[in-house]
Amino acid sequence: MNVVFQSTYYTLYQANNERCFYIDFGQKTVRMSLCQLLSLRHKLMSIAIENHFDSDLNSHGFEVLMLCNKEHLFVLNTLEILDLKKLVDHGFMEIGISAKTVAIV
Amino acid sequence: MKDIARQSMSIKVESMDLLNGQIKMEAHASATYLAMASWCEQNGFFTSAKFFFKQAEEEREHMMKIFNFLVDTGGNPISPEVTDINHDYSSIVDVFESTLEHEVKVTQSIHNIVKKAREMGDIATERFLDWFVMEQVEEENTIRDILDMIEVTGTEGVGLQMIDNQVANWID
Ligand SMILES: [Fe+2]
Ligand SMILES: [Fe+2]
Numbered sequence: 001m002n003v004v005f006q007s008t009y010y011t012l013y014q015a016n017n018e019r020c021f022y023i024d025f026g027q028k029t030v031r032m033s034l035c036q037l038l039s040l041r042h043k044l045m046s047i048a049i050e051n052h053f054d055s056d057l058n059s060h061g062f063e064v065l066m067l068c069n070k071e072h073l074f075v076l077n078t079l080e081i082l083d084l085k086k087l088v089d090h091g092f093m094e095i096g097i098s099a100k101t102v103a104i105v
Numbered sequence: 106m107k108d109i110a111r112q113s114m115s116i117k118v119e120s121m122d123l124l125n126g127q128i129k130m131e132a133h134a135s136a137t138y139l140a141m142a143s144w145c146e147q148n149g150f151f152t153s154a155k156f157f158f159k160q161a162e163e164e165r166e167h168m169m170k171i172f173n174f175l176v177d178t179g180g181n182p183i184s185p186e187v188t189d190i191n192h193d194y195s196s197i198v199d200v201f202e203s204t205l206e207h208e209v210k211v212t213q214s215i216h217n218i219v220k221k222a223r224e225m226g227d228i229a230t231e232r233f234l235d236w237f238v239m240e241q242v243e244e245e246n247t248i249r250d251i252l253d254m255i256e257v258t259g260t261e262g263v264g265l266q267m268i269d270n271q272v273a274n275w276i277d
Contacts, residue, residue, distance in 0.1 A: 016107045034113045038181035041118070092118050095110035099117040099225035 004094045007087040009080055014095065021095075023087070025074065036068050041088050043067075044081070052078040114179035120230040121180040123218045128171050129185040130214055134207060135164035140192045141200050150197050150269040156276050160204075167237070174233050197265060198255055205248040212241040247275055 001013040001022060013022040021032045023040075032040070043065060051057035063081050065074045076084065092098040138161035145154035168185070175182035194200045215237045222230040251272060258268050 014107070014109060016109065019109050019113075021109075034110055034179070035181065038114075038118070038121075042181060042183065045122075092110075096108055097110045097114050097116075097118055099119045099227070 005087060005090045007083045007090070009083045010087045012087055012091040012094075021091075028072075030067060030072055032068060037088075037091075040065075040067055041092065044085050044088055047081060049078070049081060049085075052081075116178045116180060116230050117225050117227050118180075119225060120218070120222055120227045121175060121178075123221060124171050124175055124180070124230070125183045125185075127214060127218060128168050128175075128182065129187070130211060131164050131168035131171065132185040132187050133190075134211060135161045135168065136187045136190045137207060138164060138204075140190050141194070141204070144192060144194050144200060145197070148197070150265075150272075152269045152272045152276070153197060153200070156272050157200075159276060167240070170236075178229065196260070197268060198252075198260065201248060201251055201255065205245065205252060208241065208244050208248055212245060215241060251275060 001015045004012040004014050004021070006012075009026060011024040013024070014020075015022060018031075021034070021037055023030050023032060047063055048057075052061045061078045063076050065076060066072070067074065089098075089100075093100050138157045142154045142157035142161060145151070145157060172182045191203075194203065215234060219231055219234050219238065222228075222234070254271055254274075255268050258264050258271065260268070
């Protein structure tokens with residue numbers, strides 16, 4: 001497995017022989033197809049992170065993330081969400097289907 | 106590293122995001138035209154109602170065209186949430202004026218995606234949108250023609266019913 005990108009808490013790997021990706025979440029490692037990675041990206045983009053700074057909108061500052069068609073459930077705090085966003089953002093640049101370049105971000 | 110991602114997906118994720126936004130916009134247009142059809146039915150403009158029922162269907166077809174393009178390119182098409190549909194119109198003129206306003210917004214949005222796709226060098230997305238660019242020219246032209254007809258006919262006396270009858274010319 002090749003390391004695609006490593007953020008503070010997480011690591012994204014590409015497994016060439018299996019044609020898929022892995023994310024090491026610390027407590028467990030999750031296998032993901034590109035579709036599942038795209039779906040994670042969409043879920044992260046839909047999170048209103050600004051609500052974490054408003055105690056009425058998100059009083060505990062947690063997000064519940066269900067991945068891979070409800071196979072995995074994660075409860076992440078604000079910093080972990082931001083870090084995962086970073087991992088996915090950079091990850092997509094590295095795997096070559098984002099128009100953003102590493103230099104810009 | 107092997108290009109696994111590129112082999113499974115042939116457009117950029119940023120194009121995919123923009124196209125998912127456009128899916129939402131077409132769905133919103135479809136729902137808006139359905140609301141207009143409802144208004145027309147309730148206010149006795151039965152030909153115009155027919156026109157908007159057909160427009161609603163066409164906008165859904167536009168949405169599906171983009172949805173299927175995202176399927177074909179290996180992207181992640183998102184079924185849109187449609188909210189904030191206006192059902193209040195002050196007159197049949199208001200209905201058609203709002204339609205033109207809406208179509209112009211759609212045109213601008215499509216032009217924006219074409220420009221962004223061009224900047225990204227995403228030729229597939231750019232070429233895919235060719236059809237939409239020309240479709241918007243036609244749609245805007247149809248509504249402008251109807252508004253011209255309304256202007257010429259006038260809304261006094263039997264004008265409103267004459268307007269409704271003439272909308273039939275734009276239902277094909
Ligand atoms: Fe449309
Ligand atoms: Fe339209």
